[in-house]
Amino acid sequence: MGLVKIHGHTCYIPGATNAGVYTTKSGYCLLIDSGINNTIAHKIKDVLAASGLKPKYLLTTHGHADHFGAHRLLKEFYPGLEILASAGEKIFMEDNLLGVKALYGALPFAEIKIPLLFARPVGVDSTISPGPLKLLDQRIQAIATPGHAAGHLAFLTPDGVLFSGDAVFHPAILAKYPLPFLQDIKAQLATLEALAGLEIKYLLPAHSPEVIADPAPVLASNRRQINACLDRITELLTRPLTREDLLAELAIQENLPMDIPQYFLNLASLSAFLSYLKDQGRVACALESGRLYFYNH
Numbered sequence: 001m002g003l004v005k006i007h008g009h010t011c012y013i014p015g016a017t018n019a020g021v022y023t024t025k026s027g028y029c030l031l032i033d034s035g036i037n038n039t040i041a042h043k044i045k046d047v048l049a050a051s052g053l054k055p056k057y058l059l060t061t062h063g064h065a066d067h068f069g070a071h072r073l074l075k076e077f078y079p080g081l082e083i084l085a086s087a088g089e090k091i092f093m094e095d096n097l098l099g100v101k102a103l104y105g106a107l108p109f110a111e112i113k114i115p116l117l118f119a120r121p122v123g124v125d126s127t128i129s130p131g132p133l134k135l136l137d138q139r140i141q142a143i144a145t146p147g148h149a150a151g152h153l154a155f156l157t158p159d160g161v162l163f164s165g166d167a168v169f170h171p172a173i174l175a176k177y178p179l180p181f182l183q184d185i186k187a188q189l190a191t192l193e194a195l196a197g198l199e200i201k202y203l204l205p206a207h208s209p210e211v212i213a214d215p216a217p218v219l220a221s222n223r224r225q226i227n228a229c230l231d232r233i234t235e236l237l238t239r240p241l242t243r244e245d246l247l248a249e250l251a252i253q254e255n256l257p258m259d260i261p262q263y264f265l266n267l268a269s270l271s272a273f274l275s276y277l278k279d280q281g282r283v284a285c286a287l288e289s290g291r292l293y294f295y296n297h
């Protein structure tokens with residue numbers, strides 16, 4: 001599929017990771033996220049060429065491989081392209097081992113370095129902070145949206161279209177991943193609340209089969225799913241369980257997707273939920289015979 005118009009000058013290139021495109025009359029455009037690999041970079045180049053567009057800026061919502069994996073080849077296609085990301089996410093884009101090390105807790109074995117988690121590193125030309133960005137004579141609003149990733153940014157175009165990256169999951173994604181990948185539950189709940197207060201005409205999560213015209217129900221379903229996970233975990237911990245045993249229970253009951261990389265993604269997200277519950281005093285933990293048990297007391 002080619003370039004799809006959302007509203008005004010705001011378009012996107014649909015894909016496993018949707019790439020945002022904001023066009024201007026000059027023929028220059030800016031991109032929001034790219035995709036997972038070189039194949040996607042070729043696709044973006046072809047779509048832009050067919051529309052007579054040349055990208056000047058490439059904004060990055062966060063430093064996960066499926067969002068910046070096509071950046072490096074795009075930079076080779078367009079040497080003048082300026083790659084932008086928050087300071088917190090830049091480090092993950094420039095050191096491609098950092099993300100998988102954080103996920104595994106050390107240098108991981110090869111099986112974890114799948115394209116979803118491990119992309120070619122790319123240099124970030126300028127770091128950006130939340131607030132208005134003046135690009136191509138247009139005002140793009142960068143919005144701090146931590147939770148899924150600490151330095152996550154969402155981008156609101158002058159047409160009122162919010163590219164929310166992975167700060168909001170489409171209901172189809174929530175159904176596929178009952179334990180969504182989150183690193184900081186408190187931050188994510190605050191992000192969802194902040195987004196609910198914005199004037200948004202259209203919302204496009206990075207992984208979404210459609211543009212969302214009414215963001216409120218989708219934001220509410222994201223909040224509901226987090227609360228359901230918190231309740232489910234608390235309920236399972238009426239008997240003491242290690243983190244690993246708790247994950248196994250959830251995997252069976254909630255039918256979590258599982259392979260070796262997904263195991264580590266699920267375990268990391270479960271750890272985020274446990275930290276939140278622990279800090280709220282809703283669960284406790286204790287060491288016994290070298291095992292760390294969590295329990296609801």
Ligand SMILES: [Zn+2]
Binds near residue numbers: 062064148166
């Ligand atoms: Zn992500």
